[in-house]
Amino acid sequence: MTTIDTTARPTGFIRDTASVFVRESRPLVRDPFSVMFSLVQPLVFLGLFGPLLIGASGGDAAGTLQWFVPGILVMVALFGTASTGANLLFEMQTGSHERTLVAPLSRSALLVGRALKEVVPLVVQGTIVVLVAVPFGFSLDVPGLIAGLAVLAVFGVGFGALSYSLALACRNRDWMFWMVHQTLLFPLMILSGMLLPLEDGPAWMQVAAAINPLSYLVGAERALLSGDFGAPAVVGGIIAAAATCAIGIVVGVRSMKRAA
Amino acid sequence: MPRKTADMTNQMISAQGLTKTFPAKGKVVEAVRSVDLEVGAGELVAFLGPNGAGKSTTLRMLTTLLPPTSGEAIVAGSDIRRDPAGVRRRIGYVGQGSSGGHTQRVRDELHAQGAFYGMGRRETRARAAELIDSLELGQIAGRQVQSLSGGQKRRLDIALGLIHRPELLFLDEPSTGLDPHSRANLWEHIVDLRRETGTTIFLTTHYLDEADQLAERVMVMDHGQVIADDTAWALKESLAGDRVSLTFETASDAAAAAARIGGEASGQFVTVTAPGGDRALPRYIRSLADAGLEVVAATHRQPTLDDVFLALTGRTLREEAAHAEASEPVPA
The missing domain is CATH 3.30.70 (Alpha-Beta Plaits)
Known part of the structure; x- marks a missing residue:
């Protein structure tokens, strides 16, 4: 049902997007510790999986962390943004989303403003993870970290937009949202090589990894966080992040317009 | 704030042949069947009918939330199909649910709402302060929406609907689920608003006493059609006796x-x-x-409006309410 057109944008797309972004960000500003909630999982992996990895690899802690921490950053981006649609799902059920649909806001802004909000917790969480790893031997390259977080932010906006699209598609069927969420997330994580190298896995896993955009992202983060800006993996990661972002925004905006 | 008024015709709502059908279980359900509506500026109209009568669906069409299957409507001076943004700018809408985001704080939501309606920062803050004061939200302005009581949430919903001083306010079942005290309190606020600003109010309700005491005009809806439209007094006089x-x-x-x-x-x-x-x-x-x-x-x-409904349909609204507590279906 797209008969109601949204060509008239009295306040403008950019202004609307900013308004939505500000609204979505306010709870984070008010309760900064809510950002910590989604940090639990990455920190558990860092603290409990990291030492095992160091032991199993037989290498030194610093070198293993240099390999492992960038993967944890991608995990932050993946898990943090994947469940953001749940908030929209809840607002669709309470009536809060309906209120924004009656306001003279561009439909695209309703999605883009929400998706852009993902950048804030992502950057904060990513920075915390890296700072936690430094005392254990992770060597910090500041320009590399900034570039790495920027690439992750682009990916996060797109993945967040996809999560919102999923919420819009599921409407009031929460179970479906969480089922798709759970079904996709862990395979995406494991098949990206963020926890364990896939080079030792069977050939089919390597094929799966090759078509998983997250693999490229993990590769790029490993290069960037070590300050290796010239690595070919960086280009792959940027393309994967940009493609996720573009697809996410297009699909998301379309879902938002259709749902309205 | 740009403000094109509908004063030329003095009509706030003018709808002809508004119809909404949607598929359900292989059949086509006619939720709203060719509804004609005329509401003048400054009127307080209650849309009365049992659950599932099509009240909310009609409201959702008038507020641009749902495109009509057929029919036309001019709301607050703009065509709901051709200029939905124009309609949205000039109307306030309080839906059946809770308008505030659960993790948002009350004052923040009012500020966000002002921005949504293109209001400047200073104007928004002043207006929010005014509404916090008049709707008695001062005590809870810094609290999260999810911690509020039903009555408090509803007052916030009304404040959100009024942030941009709309000429026309739609209220969908505003008092459903509230305890009698909160209901009375909410109505006091609505009546005050009306007296002070002359806002046109169009509301749906299935509470008979509410429609009877508060609305000057009652439209009775049943099975997707408007079956009576007059003052409560005239309806009772002519239909019930x-x-x-x-x-x-x-x-x-x-x-x-x-x-x-x-x-x-x-x-x-x-x-x-x-x-x-x-x-x-x-x-x-x-x-x-x-x-x-x-x-x-x-x-x-x-006679009561229930007698009117009985005379019109052979059923009573109280019976309807008893076995149709489920809310009416909302098409996708």
């Missing part, structure tokens, strides 16, 4: 009385439905006394 009940010593007296004044006898009782029943009552008693029939007891009851 007053109920006069007379009690006699014996059933034979009652039967004789019923034959004389017209009415229905049942045992020792006679019931007469008549306009202006309070004035008719002394006349009946005198006339019956002349015929040697002594009235033992007499009562007069003014």
